[in-house]
Every structure is written in C-alpha cells, then in structure tokens.
Amino acid sequence: MEIRNLISITDFSIEEIDRMMDLAEDIIQNPETYQHRCAGKKLATLFFEPSTRTRLSFEAAMMELGGNVLGFSSSDSSSAAKGESVSDTIRTVGCYADIIAMRHPKEGAPLIAAQRTTVPIINGGDGGHHHPTQTLTDLLTIKREKGRLDHLTVGLCGDLQFGRTVHSLIEAMLRYPENRFILISPEELRVPAYIRDLLWAAGVEWKQVEHMEQVMDQLDILYMTRVQRERFFNEQDYIRLKDSYILDMNKLKPAKKDLIILHPLPRVNEISIEVDDDPRACYFTQALCGKYIRMALILTLLDMTKEAN
Amino acid sequence: MNVDGVSTGIVIDHIPAGKSMEIYRLLHLEKLTCSVAIVQNAQSRKRGKKDIIKIDENITLNLDVLGFIDPDITVNMIQDGQLTKKKHLELPETLTGVIRCKNPRCITTVEQEIVHAFKLTDREKRQYSCIYCDTAYTE
Numbered sequence: 001m002e003i004r005n006l007i008s009i010t011d012f013s014i015e016e017i018d019r020m021m022d023l024a025e026d027i028i029q030n031p032e033t034y035q036h037r038c039a040g041k042k043l044a045t046l047f048f049e050p051s052t053r054t055r056l057s058f059e060a061a062m063m064e065l066g067g068n069v070l071g072f073s074s075s076d077s078s079s080a081a082k083g084e085s086v087s088d089t090i091r092t093v094g095c096y097a098d099i100i101a102m103r104h105p106k107e108g109a110p111l112i113a114a115q116r117t118t119v120p121i122i123n124g125g126d127g128g129h130h131h132p133t134q135t136l137t138d139l140l141t142i143k144r145e146k147g148r149l150d151h152l153t154v155g156l157c158g159d160l161q162f163g164r165t166v167h168s169l170i171e172a173m174l175r176y177p178e179n180r181f182i183l184i185s186p187e188e189l190r191v192p193a194y195i196r197d198l199l200w201a202a203g204v205e206w207k208q209v210e211h212m213e214q215v216m217d218q219l220d221i222l223y224m225t226r227v228q229r230e231r232f233f234n235e236q237d238y239i240r241l242k243d244s245y246i247l248d249m250n251k252l253k254p255a256k257k258d259l260i261i262l263h264p265l266p267r268v269n270e271i272s273i274e275v276d277d278d279p280r281a282c283y284f285t286q287a288l289c290g291k292y293i294r295m296a297l298i299l300t301l302l303d304m305t306k307e308a309n
Numbered sequence: 310m311n312v313d314g315v316s317t318g319i320v321i322d323h324i325p326a327g328k329s330m331e332i333y334r335l336l337h338l339e340k341l342t343c344s345v346a347i348v349q350n351a352q353s354r355k356r357g358k359k360d361i362i363k364i365d366e367n368i369t370l371n372l373d374v375l376g377f378i379d380p381d382i383t384v385n386m387i388q389d390g391q392l393t394k395k396k397h398l399e400l401p402e403t404l405t406g407v408i409r410c411k412n413p414r415c416i417t418t419v420e421q422e423i424v425h426a427f428k429l430t431d432r433e434k435r436q437y438s439c440i441y442c443d444t445a446y447t448e
Contacts, residue, residue, distance in 0.1 A: 086420060087420060104416070107412065107444075108441025112441065128414065
C-alpha cells in the first residue's frame with residue numbers, strides 16, 4: 001500500500017475530501033461501528049508547539065476509534081530540548097507508532113518527517129504555513145451547517161496575512177464551483193500575494209474591504225480570526241483598527257438569518273461573548289467537527305475505512 | 310583581449326553579462342585542476358554584452374544550474390578543436406542542492422542534513438519556490 005500523508009490540503013483531491021466528510025458523517029451517525037476499528041493501533045502526537053484543540057482532538061479521535069495514543073505536548077518534554085533534529089525524532093517515533101500527528105514551529109517540518117519514516121504523517125500545523133486538518137474541520141462544519149460547499153459567499157475577517165487557516169480555507173473553497181470571497185482586513189493585514197494570484201487565476205469573484213459592516217448582509221459564512229497587536233507596525237494603527245474586527249450583536253444586525261460564524265479558536269476578544277448564544281455561532285460545533293473529521297482522516301491514512309473481514 | 314581557444318573541453322557561451330562568477334561558484338569550478346578562463350563583458354550581437362567560460366577539459370556539468378541561471382546559455386562540447394555537440398538548455402523543473410532557502414522560519418534553517426530543494430512555480434517569471442516552506446527564491 002502506498003503511504004499517504006496529509007501535509008497540505010492539496011494532497012487530497014476534492015473527491016477524497018468528500019469521501020472523508022461522508023465517512024465523518026457516518027461516524028457521527030453510527031459511532032458504535034467504529035469504536036474498536038483501530039484497536040491495537042497507536043497514534044503518536046508530537047507537538048513541538050502548544051495546542052489545545054488540535055492535539056486533544058487527535059487524541060480523542062484515536063481513543064474513540066479504540067486505539068492508543070503516545071507523544072509529547074511541548075518540545076521541552078522531548079529530546080528536541082537536547083537539540084535532537086526532527087529527522088531523528090521521527091525516525092525513532094516511527095518505530096513505535098502506526099501514524100504520527102505533529103505540530104512544529106518551523107515551516108516544512110512535516111514534509112521532512114514524511115521523508116524520514118514509512119508511517120503516515122499528519123501536519124497539525126507548521127509555523128505560518130499549513131494547517132490542513134483545521135481546513136478539513138472547517139469544510140465539514142460548512143457542509144453540515146449549509147448542506148453544501150459551493151455557491152457560497154465566504155467572508156474572511158481579521159488577520160488575513162499571517163492566518164494560515166485562512167489561506168488553506170481559501171485554497172480549499174476555490175476548488176468548489178461558484179464560491180465568492182470577501183476579504184475583510186486592515187490594509188496592513190491583507191492576504192499575501194500568492195493567495196491573490198490564486199484568486200485571480202481561478203477567475204472567481206472576490207474583493208477586499210476594510211470593514212465588516214460594509215458587507216455583512218451579503219455573507220453566507222463569516223470566518224473570524226484574531227487581529228494581533230504585534231502584527232502592527234505602530235500602536236496607533238492598532239488602536240484605530242482593532243474594534244473594526246470585533247464581532248458583536250450590533251454588527252450582526254444586517255446579517256442573513258442563515259449566516260454561519262466560524263472561528264478556528266482560540267478566541268481572545270474578536271467575537272463578543274454575547275454572540276455565543278446566537279444560533280448562527282458555530283465555532284464550538286466546529287471544534288466538535290474537528291474530532292470527527294480527524295477520526296475519518298486517521299482511518300483513511302491507515303487504510304481502515306472498511307471493516308476488516 | 311585574446312583568450313586561447315579550447316582544443317578539448319567545454320565553452321559555456323551566451324552567459325548574461327555579470328553572471329559568470331555565480332556560475333563558477335555554483336558549478337564548483339574552483340575545484341578543477343585544468344585551465345578555466347572567464348571572459349566577462351565580451352561583445353555579443355544578440356545581447357550587447359555577454360560572459361563566457363572556457364574549461365580545458367571535458368567534465369560533467371550540472372546543466373540544471375546553467376538552465377536556472379539562464380536557459381538561453383549554450384554549452385559547446387569541443388573535441389580535438391572540433392565542435393562535437395551544442396547543448397541548449399531548459400528551465401529545470403526542480404533544483405536540488407544548488408540554492409538555499411532564505412526564509413528564517415523554514416525547517417532548512419535548523420536541520421543540518423536537509424538538502425535545499427526548489428520547484429519551478431512560475432515558468433514565465435522563472436520563479437522557484439522552496440519545496441518545504443513554499444517561499445519564493447529571491448537573489
């Protein structure tokens with residue numbers, strides 16, 4: 001069997017992603033069918049950088065499939081603290097685990113890992129580069145909440161320059177027909193040139209605006225991200241702009257009744273707590289979807305989507 | 310200025326003016342024991358000025374390096390004073406162990422054993438990007 005990895009969302013075709021979402025849906029509907037599927041298998045979670053949702057959802061996913069989990073949650077508690085290379089860590093862990101999920105601050109670390117072992121590697125985030133399992137999570141949430149992944153007006157708001165989840169989601173949603181993109185950010189934090197090139201090349205309808213109020217009534221999806229103080233060149237610009245990127249009930253007034261609000265989390269203050277009770281707030285549902293899609297991903301990469309005879 | 314012709318060896322011609330030393334370094338020509346001549350700013354009908362490198366021995370060249378610098382460079386193989394082969398180059402699809410990624414957040418900055426590798430991402434702009442972090446290469 002060819003070893004499959006998930007390093008970037010483009011490693012999987014739309015058809016494969018659709019199959020994985022169908023599998024996640026089946027897991028949600030029939031969890032008992034899958035509760036022993038990975039018995040005897042081990043997932044290693046190698047988190048060289050802190051994480052709450054990604055690491056715990058991987059671990060919960062493997063446990064709900066009946067498998068076991070080993071690993072570390074910071075580089076301080078691994079031999080990386082002694083200066084061990086990613087290559088050597090992976091060669092070692094590849095001897096103990098059947099599949100590896102990893103997060104590393106350096107961009108490209110999961111690709112190196114994939115070159116050093118014969119067990120499947122899942123990228124749980126590499127610096128500001130890729131975070132494909134968050135994208136799978138976002139896609140599953142959108143599919144479940146909207147019933148489709150096409151013909152949607154997607155608003156992405158906040159730090160669009162450094163937000164890796166934003167870049168991956170745009171890349172993924174571009175592959176589905178007739179989606180429209182509205183990029184809401186301060187000028188300083190607009191999407192990088194390569195994303196603009198992708199949007200131009202795809203020939204889709206898209207625009208950049210500075211304030212969410214300008215476009216709120218048009219959106220089917222509002223994907224919020226945090227605007228971080230340290231991204232600004234000067235304090236005055238940050239103070240001038242920060243409130244523009246905080247979502248509250250007042251800003252939501254013109255929004256569609258069936259809008260869905262997403263956020264990769266963690267949230268700091270960019271979505272007011274009052275919004276949590278609005279039925280359009282889907283960011284905690286999104287966290288739950290993250291576990292199910294990771295179960296589907298583990299089964300796919302281990303080639304265990306079908307029950308063994 | 311006159312530089313002796315090559316009787317048996319290689320003439321790398323039509324190098325963009327000013328690029329010969331970069332090629333010299335990337336091809337590690339300093340390791341050769343034979344004569345190597347670098348001609349800079351020679352007259353060129355096509356370009357006005359060009360550089361030329363003459364190597365007094367038939368060696369194996371990394372043509373990807375030359376194609377990366379400029380696919381319009383030509384490589385002339387000479388045997389006993391006769392031109393035996395004229396090689397035309399193409400932009401290589403991949404470049405391995407030739408240039409280095411400059412992104413400080415790239416894994417290649419910390420893992421010593423990794424060979425830096427790039428892929429051609431925009432043929433028109435002759436743009437190469439790191440296979441690990443996708444950062445575009447800039448000189």
